[in-house]
């Protein structure tokens with residue numbers, strides 16, 4: 005198989021001017037992978053800066069409620085900055101240090117990857133520029149605020165639809181102009197090779213820990229592992245711990261938005277009919293964009309569609325080439341959860357276990373809740389809680405239509421919207 009390909013998917017479709025930068029990146033990455041001291045340095049850093057290893061929590065109340073498999077939750081929400089994204093950005097930070105570069109750039113949609121990258125840059129003392137569509141800058145003000153306070157320059161992108169895909173183009177333009185000094189921090193297991201391989205390598209720490217933890221707690225492998233899928237990095241992270249164990253079923257959960265037949269969702273693989281009895285709604289198709297080949301939500305002319313999800317982190321047109329391959333080979337089952345189901349699962353997780361999953365992570369909870377009762381009480385399942393939901397308070401409170409929250413927002417708007425009197 006060609007390097008950087010996963011079955012039919014992946015590759016590295018980059019402008020010629022970046023070929024040397026990619027050659028160098030591949031060389032440093034390969035060398036770091038072969039150096040056990042590098043991985044030790046990474047594990048030490050994640051231990052002292054990001055609370056690793058994260059716990060595996062037995063959800064006793066939920067287990068009792070569904071009456072089937074023991075439900076375990078892998079707590080990526082306890083990472084510094086509140087999500088599994090820390091695993092990737094801190095790893096790439098160490099690699100940037102090894103390459104002797106001094107500046108990092110990234111694109112961000114919802115702003116979570118931007119905040120994680122700005123945090124990493126502050127810790128390592130790198131210069132940092134984050135590209136963000138102007139629309140997103142306005143929608144995600146709190147994250148923009150934190151990025152700037154962490155020392156990053158946030159550049160609002162005004163071209164095209166002024167969202168994530170335009171930010172990606174702008175970031176690539178910067179990289180071409182500054183490749184000697186600058187590293188592009190990819191946020192998920194997508195993009196041109198070696199990024200999917202690199203991000204997956206750092207994220208595999210989730211699955212390695214989870215496997216050891218479930219064997220210690222439960223005495224055997226889990227029947228199923230559930231993870232939400234945006235680009236696919238938290239899913240690939242935990243799945244890698246169990247890929248070789250054929251008896252463990254791996255379940256990805258995409259953003260079903262307002263339903264797979266509504267035209268308002270961000271489901272690439274789950275929406276594809278794999279058997280004759282599905283509805284055959286046309287959705288994602290194979291394509292090459294943003295430097296790699298995968299299944300994209302695009303129209304017949306290759307124009308990217310508008311996607312929708314209540315969870316900003318799952319609202320993406322492409323999907324990891326690694327997951328496209330595992331799905332095509334039947335190793336990963338892809339499903340989708342709707343916005344409504346997500347709010348219900350979130351409510352249940354909060355009230356039963358005292359944990360607040362991120363809206364993204366709550367997608368994985370939906371599917372696990374649907375299936376836990378079918379499994380025998382001797383079995384176990386793991387839900388990857390990719391992040392914490394505190395960041396989502398505006399969206400969650402709005403979706404619950406809480407009248408006192410609305411009044412609170414109105415009053416705060418009046419109070420903070422005024423010019424401060426000194």
Ligand SMILES: *Cc1c(COP(=O)(O)O)cnc(C)c1O
Pocket residue numbers: 087088089116191192193232233234235236237238239317318362364365390391392
């Ligand atoms: C960004 C994000 C995701 C989606 O990204 P993946 O690469 O699919 O993991 C999921 N959960 C949380 C909490 C996120 O911040």
